[in-house]
Amino acid sequence: MHKPSIGKIIGIAFFVIIAITVFPAVTMLLWNWLIPTLFSGPVITYWQALGLIVLAKILFSSGPGGCRSDRHSHSAPWKAHLRHKMELKHNQEIPADEVDSSKPADTENE
Numbered sequence: 339m340h341k342p343s344i345g346k347i348i349g350i351a352f353f354v355i356i357a358i359t360v361f362p363a364v365t366m367l368l369w370n371w372l373i374p375t376l377f378s379g380p381v382i383t384y385w386q387a388l389g390l391i392v393l394a395k396i397l398f399s400s401g402p403g404g405c406r407s408d409r410h411s412h413s414a415p416w417k418a419h420l421r422h423k424m425e426l427k428h429n430q431e432i433p434a435d436e437v438d439s440s441k442p443a444d445t446e447n448e
Contacts, residue, residue: 362388
């Protein structure tokens with residue numbers, strides 16, 4: 339594995355600083371433009387907007403590491419089990435008395 343270049347590290351650090359500065363400001367502006375008018379909600383500050391972003395990250399994050407494919411790979415066994423149960427249910431024979439009762443009433447008189 340190779341070491342990342344100093345330029346790449348500086349670029350990533352610059353992006354992180356810009357993101358931490360811009361995202362809360364945009365969130366604050368959008369909130370203060372929409373929420374008080376639409377829902378009679380409060381006006382928020384920059385730091386409250388930053389707190390909202392952190393809270394949203396905590397609540398809606400996929401967990402440590404943030405890799406969504408890991409989260410979905412754990413659900414595969416129950417999905418396979420459910421798919422198997424659905425196939426068994428839909429491949430069962432319909433009893434004859436249920437088939438006869440499912441005919442429309444007007445066809446029975448013909």
